[in-house]
Amino acid sequence: MTKYYALLASLLLANTSGWAQSYQRTSQGLKASLETFDVEIRFYSPQIVRVLKTPKGGPPRLASLSVIKEPQATALTLASTDSTVTLTSQALRVRLGLRRGNVAIDQAAGAPLLHETRAAIRFRPNQGPDAGTYAVRQAFRLAPDEVIYGLGQQQNGKLNQRGQRVRLAQHNTSVAIPFFQSAKGYGIFWDNYSPTTFADTLQETSFASEVGRAADYYVLYGGTTDGVVAQLRELTGQAPLMPLWVYGFSQSRERYKTQVELVDVVKRYRALGVPLDGIVQDWQYWGKDDNWNAMSFDPATFPRPQQMVDSVHLLKAHLFIVAWPGFAPKTPQYQEFASKNMLLNFDTWPPGANTKPYDVYNPAARAIYWRYLNKGIFSLGPDAWWLDSTEPDHINEKPTDFDQPTHLGTYRSVQNAFPLQHVRGVYEHQRATSEAKRVMLLTRSAFAGQQRYGSNTWSGDVGSSFETLKKQVPAALNFSLTGLPYWNADIGGFFAGSFKKDGGAKNPAFQELYVRWMQFATFTPMMRSHGTDIPREIYQFGQRGDWAFDVQEQFINLRYRLLPYLYGTAWQVTSHGGSIMRPLAAAFGRDRASLDQSGEFLFGQSFLVAPVTEAGTKTKSVYLPAGATWYDFWTGQRLTGGQTVARACPIELLPVYVRAGAIVPWGPKVQYAGEKKWDHLEIRVYPGANGEFTLYEDEGDSYRYEKGARSEITFRWDDAKRQLTIQNRQGSFPGMLARRTFRLALAGPQNGAGVAPAKVVKAVSYASKQLVVKL
Template sequence: MDIEAQFFSPTIVRIIRNPEGLPLNKQSLSVIKKPEQTALSVNEENNIVYLKSAALQVALNLKTGKVSFLDLQGGPLFTEKDYGAQFTATKDAGRNTYSVRQAFMLEKDEVIYGLGQQQNGKMNQRGQRVYLSNQNTKVCIPFIQSVKGYGVFWDNYSPTTFTDNLQETSFDSEIGDCSDYYFMWGGSGDGVIAQMRDLTGQAPMMPLWVYGYNQSKERYKTQEELIDVVKKYRALKVPLDGIVQDWQYWGKDSLWNSMSFDPVTYPDPKGMIDKVHQLKAHLFIVAWPGFGPLTKQYAEFKQKNMLIDFDTWPPKSGAKPFDPYNPASHAIYWDYLNKGVFSLGTDGWWLDSTEPDHINIKDQDFDQPTYLGSFRSVINAFPLEHVGGIYDSQRKTTSQKRVTIFTRSAFAGQQRYAANTWSGDIVSTWPTLQKQIPAALNFSLSGIPYWNADIGGFFAGAFKQGGGAKNPEFQELYTRWLQFAAFTPMMRSHGTDIPREIYQFGKPGEKTFDVIAKFINLRYSLLPYIYSTAWDVTHQSGSIMRALFMDFEKDIQVYDIGNQYMFGKSFMVSPVTQAGQKEQAVYLPAGTLWYDFWTGKTEDGGKSIISTTPIDIMPLYVKAGAIMPWGPKVQFAEEKKWNNLEIRIYPGADGDFTLYEDENDNYNYEEGKYTETPFHWNDKSHILTIGKRRGDFTGSLVNRKFNIVLVTETKGIGEQVSKKTDKVIYYNGAASSIRL
């Protein structure tokens, strides 16, 4: 076979193999980086060729074809097995090709993460055999990263089996003209993710409002019902920013996804959208990849040979998916979506069924032709191509409204399309809630920072007996799930069987209502922190949900913890995932002092403690050195400017934080229209320095007040703004320092 090593940068190497003499013309769907000019030294000894960049070495064994990766001192990082590549001749829709397999060897106790979002409850993905083929609740990304500081992306879009056992670690794809993978040396979890984003694209900023609270259900059936939900939130003074219109606003299933409103149930869609905006909320609307047989889209796609001929949701409707692999299909899809929906003023997309749904499955369905080959050969990249088409099309249409998408499936690179993946139609049970945490962390560790889940789980039918939303067992599960969701990249309530609006659970003064309201309000207090963290995602390839090893790599106790995580770099979250839990063990990573968010009590790291968990408390700990901006009490994200912020300082270590602000919902930030306000805490001298404000934008604050609170057991604790302040700083953008 032919082997090629391509350095895309000093730290990213592509290894590509194909049967000798087979012409190769592969365009990656995920990788958008072009190889950099990279200085290399080359030498050969004992039948091994060494290629050395400024960051690592690649060793190719000329006898066995084995490729190994070494650090600059020759220490091993990662290696293939001898004779580890295998090509097995096969036919794909009548075409001669191969199934392709590549085997590697990991160290015995090495911990790895990734593979997208699997519902296996595992944090460490060692010892697994996972069939990687996207489906509802399961997002498959053939990517792993190791605690040793490297990542590997297997660039193949056909169904692939990942296997890790004592003999080897391997990717085995059903279809492939070549074996094609990228080795990334990052040195840390953050470093690996930065390499993956460099390779497959950076994540743009979403609008500020989308980080607030979003309400959905399966489904609002009239425009009056949808508007009424927003009105009720406003009357109750519970914050809300997004409302979601699910399926069938178009009417009959034969008109599935017609991207037009049924005149009986939605007689004035423009009026509905305007009313939502008058109430200071935003509307997400659903769109699907499949079209009913009586839609204009179906007719046009069929005439242009852009339908894939298999059955998709809904059953017995005759709906078929379009071919998103054909670039020409994107403009057609968007033309209908824009004229029928977006031009009316909608704000965000819910792209459902992006796997896509496949029903009445027949073997020949996978032989169906697409623009890029058989459906089988490209199946896992369907969400990437579909979501990308919407993103690119909206960007061409306007820069005044940021693209914001939540979607049910994903593939490597999808972060570049402003996509927030949710974990699908999961069941409302405690074990399901437990599994969402490692699923989310491994998804984030696969390079895609935006994730969410239906609060309470989608299928809640088991709780309908006993009062639905008034069923005490469901109330407990829902409340605990919502607490977790307040510390995920998107906080969105959704489900079938039982409606989830806050007023379904009771009224103000009743326990469940009050706890739900408390955590929604807490989410809004966190918006300056969350939005600044989102800027770190966009600007520095950061992550919002962070596996503990990313921040505490020296503490091997955290490597396989899948029920706690960092939210941004300051908060440690320990969701309650069992019924009737009155207390739970929380591991505090070594190397720092920890503050109980609710009490201000401090604990040294490197040990487990027991945290009490009454229904209104989820264990939250803040790292010493954290600087936390605390937002105002609001009904929606943009109601008040951040001109009077509480700044909480958690002493015990030096710390830094950068407060980010921009125009909230356009792309002017890409032209440098934003501000950064840097904060630094010197713990030894107890001096807080607020640096010179960097940047500017229309409407940026010139003068503002910072209420500085040094956190103790008597102040700066819990969700409420502090009654006591240590110092007040009137800040005009010039640097200033104060001793506390």
């Protein structure tokens, strides 16, 4: 019969003769010894506390793969009774029960946050390859009406994850991250990399992992969803800034079969005058499947790869190249990895090719992977990587596949960290090779901490349907709420075969779906068209004058006009732990109706977006949160928050609202992100509340911004005085504008509506010194 370690022991205070055991004060918290396990409570900051429970005689806990923060000196007060010891920081109060070892975490002032249940912890010894480790379960008690977010990216169509039972294991379209945060202002990261079941019932909320050396979790207090995300970045790493061009529009297809075909796509966009910044080369540029992922170009279809890269650059575009974690036996990579016992022995994509993934957990294997990628591809000068199958694909899955050893233990024990370690290898080695280009990694999966490696995760090979589109909104928000700011999806969905027989891109039903999806993508961190079955280039849908072409062009142009706003928002992500896609609760947590709005989101600080996710929609109900005044982006109509409005939404319109107090820089019309300098920006002010926005600029690429090569210009609007202050410019970089003109406009029903040029109230010349302007 399997033995269980339960919380049945008592703990003795060091100065109390009635107990059999003791606790010990440490520099960052305390350690306590119970009969069957030890407990450590360690503060990493006043807002972050770690709880670690280790079975007696168990193996030591390995260093975290996700957490990089070192504990900082934190002022703590300690109080104790016969049954409880309490540690209090400036933000948190942590109580340890000395009989069962239960932990309760509250705000320092006493408001309850997260409490373990009475039968909180369970360790069950594993057998076989994982012998010496445990199946670990930890349970908590949440308030009955508490709203929680997170768990990575789940395609369940829900924003609030209460009442869910989810097996957290990486799969195509499902990103598994054992983290949730509460609308009460705290988050919990369960630091475990094995498949883990999250379960929430009326009685308890729990994490149960298949393999662990300890129960190890962090509680982070941020006060708001934004605050929790900022604390999680503090714990697991900040997100570097993407190149400016990445925030533009990228085109892809499964797949471009020759280098001529790929370059021709860029040429056609330039000839049409439709903006484009990225072009993606998907799989099989290496030839047949028996040469899968050789990281070299097939001479028959890509005879002059350097010429291809150079041609894309001459057209002022940027090139993604795909790379996979698995290799076919014919490749030199496979042979070297096999000779060094660095392959995982299970089948990955494509079927029938006997392709095996390399051991991403081994730093020596990651170095070998980069050596081939650098020599075969990066030396040609591409701009970004598409790291496909980063979960990875697992074909013909067998239970014994998970028993095999990796550099860090059985595959089962570290399965969910596969994407984290794989992208880490590419990021770290590219940065060590050259910092001339910022690392951009388009990945299909992620884990906690992956944001620090230049990762932008897409939602996987999802189907082409309005039902799937609807699920992308809460999936993206929950992903963002796990601390990962960069997310995107294949515009139109990947699998579009159901529309192919009826005309493909000329099928009106697919055109409607694709256009509505593109409208949504305009307000996501990356705007990228991709899919199989039906080519998605804009000219496949018709020509100017055809509605499916015209609406796409309108929203691609809108994306580029918003680049100064989006780049400034991205800088807040990097510098202040911010997010691009945010739930309404991020800014309106006191408005109960905002907490579970799964069909709307905030884009940065200023925009509220309500994607159209049902076919044939003519009118959409949109909730405008209480606590703010809102402007209809398209008409300038001013509306009071705290109400649901019925917004007409013909095919050319997506419901978008702007918060009063917003300051939105409006960029020039361009064909690519770096075509024009921002020397004549229109600055739209939405009166009705005070507001602030920081215009951020740098060289657009390279990591010199980390060393100070950047500038910030902060705009502040005083609504009572009708006064805009443009503050002194902070910082500088080579090629920066020394003087510029800002065209100032007040938005409203008669001005600044939609994409039409606003009527300028004042044009001011700015030479980096503070200006105060009455409007």
